[in-house]
Amino acid sequence: MKLTYIGHACFLVQSQAGLRILLDPYQPYAFGGRMGLKPFYEKVDIVVSTHQHHDHFHVDEAFGNPVVVTTPATAMGIEFRGIKLPHDQSEGAERGFVTGFWFTVDGVTIFHPGDLGRPLNGEERAFLGHLDVVLVPCGGTFTMGPKEAAFMVSNMKPPIAIPMHYAWPSVALPLLPLDDFLNEVPKYEIIENQPFEVKEIPTTPQIYVLYPQH
Template sequence: MLRLFAVFALLGSLIPAANAQDALRSECLAMANAPPRATPVGLRRVAAKGKAEEVAITYAGHSTYTIDTPGGLRIATDYNGAYRTGRLPDIVTMNRAHSTHYSLFPDPKIAHVLHGWGDDGKPAQIAERIGDVYVRNVTTDIRRTYGDYSGGDMIKDGNSIFIFEVAGLCIGHLGHLHHQLDETHFAAIGRLDIVMVPIDGTYTMSLDGVSEITRRLRASVVLPMHRFATPLDEFIRRIGQQFEVDERTERTLKISRDTLPATPTVIILSGV
């Protein structure tokens, strides 16, 4: 117990005060200091038949994945309204780097529209329990100029990494990431079991840069996105031999805490 309080104290010193209480509510932050693959018994979600609950993750297009939760919610990442798979999502997250990552006029039937930027000029601060999912964000900076991929002037906290905690899984979406992450970012992200990574190599980050972040996060499952013409082999070569590769013929991955691969694995869904 003392060790757990020490972890929360450290997180409180590394992340903004407004987010410090998230450490007390977030399963992923609580698990960040646990041994690999260890999940506190109280945090494991188990279905009626004794098996861990599954989520279904579907590649919709570009940087949009949908996540269907055991409780019946549907989440869509970097939602712009163009990439749809079946019914309308209940929760959408957006980044404002380009118009292909957000919509200012989403369908009014979408109950929860979460912006990765602050509408009041302040950093977005999202920490919401919606049904069986806990959604939170970690802000990142974005380039001010669309065509400048070498760095350029940056808008502080203009985008967000979104983390979805559901069924004992910690699922992260890196969004339209434009820069390396520092220790404060990694501390605020915590543990990830599944991470969605942009691999275009130009519009977001270089392949070397995003590969370094992927290795550092060391999630059990890596889901590439935002690929354009990037050869998948190039990304796989850069992240290193410690990652297995699993190329699927279907667009949907059904996965639970119990079925995470033992070795970190890049899973390439159809359409990527």
């Protein structure tokens, strides 16, 4: 399984057989141009969206004719399981809810929680079961902040945690920088080359930093 961080909350997952799954694609130049990441114009097989905000849901004609997953479903032999999660720290009272999705590709189980507003609780972690890769929003305002994200990673101890949804020069949204999260964790490794291939699952928890490619 190969993983590319496109930017913001968008990742491209590629299977060994060539299946391409795009997670939470953003609408280019959304919010009056504040979403300034370069557009992603490649063919994909499946688009998965945790919620229909402009920075998490966009199906471009350049994608071809992908299957679009917004609720739990099975697509092209992949089971996309879902969990309802709050988009804020007030259990959905401010921004509603998102659907966190987890699925398995090439034996690797990936979890994308979308704009998760607070750390997962014990009941939610138990419902999710074993996860190999957890994508962790950490920029605050629309998601949990750096301290909460670091706390969740410490509690969950996933084999691989990858931060996302943080401040970036081309994203003019009120988000905190990645360094605020990295300052809260004991260690991390920067992955210079993408796509990042998960060949083996680490035996101890790791935090890998993938910089946006767009």
